[in-house]
Amino acid sequence: MAIVLGDNSYGKAETRVVTVDRDPDGHRLVDLNVTTALSGDLSATHLTGDNGAVLPTDSQKNTVFAFARDGIGEPEDFAARLARHFVQSQPAIHRAVVDIEAYRWDRLAHHSFVRAAGTRTASVTFDGSLRTWSGITDLVVMNTTDSEFWGYPKDPYTTLAETKDRILATALTARWRHTGTCDWAESHAAVVRLLLDTFAGTYSLSLQQTLFAMGRAVLDERPELAEIRLELPNKHHIPVDLSPFGLDNPGVVFHATDRPYGLIAATVTRDGT
Structure with missing residues (x-):
């Protein structure tokens, strides 16, 4: 060989x-x-x-x-x-x-x-020929409510409790492919605003659902784009058990962890492209 x-x-x-x-x-x-x-x-x-x-x-x-x-x-x-x-x-x-x-x-x-x-x-x-991608990295965003996660499979190693109210935080990385040239600055600012507005306005049942909603919003509004790829690390915020101190914790105190973390990634594209 x-x-x-x-x-x-x-x-x-x-x-x-x-x-x-x-x-x-x-x-x-x-x-x-x-x-x-x-x-x-x-x-x-x-x-x-x-x-x-x-x-x-x-x-x-x-x-x-x-x-x-x-x-x-x-x-x-x-x-x-x-x-x-x-x-x-x-x-x-x-x-x-x-x-x-x-x-x-x-x-x-x-x-x-x-x-x-x-x-x-x-x-x-x-x-x-030219092929151009634009994007943004390390854009940290957080919703302090309007996020759930439940209904997932349970196996012998599952310890995660289902929740109907959690913090949803991520450090957004997104890359989008252009079909040609455009006003780069205007396009970039508009895409970032659409991503942020959709993150803020989506009631989330999963980070995957939020990701797709963000990608769809961008492609719906920006015809100069062919596709967008998003990576959303789940920046976990764990409610702290204050009961050993004789205190309750009604969604006030959280432990912010940096690793390990869930990493959600997907490409949203136009059908047929």
């Missing part, structure tokens, strides 16, 4: 770049974490050590900095610029994937900022 090289890529992970637009009316801050991954005719470097087709990862890092000099703009546009450049400038490279985390900052004053909740994400693949 022959041993052959399979799918492969290489790149520069997590290049941190910050730009400051020193507008006299108020500075503007962009804070990114950029990862590049290139694929193509790279078998020689793996099989013989011939690096003739290998653009150094240090050069990829420097490209990020150089491209940032004239402004970054929206993360999706910046990722597309980089991805196109690597494919179009390197004969051996046929596919480039650029992933960006955009850390959000709110301005406090002319040149003062505070880190905002959640991290915006963008991912662009270019191999002659």
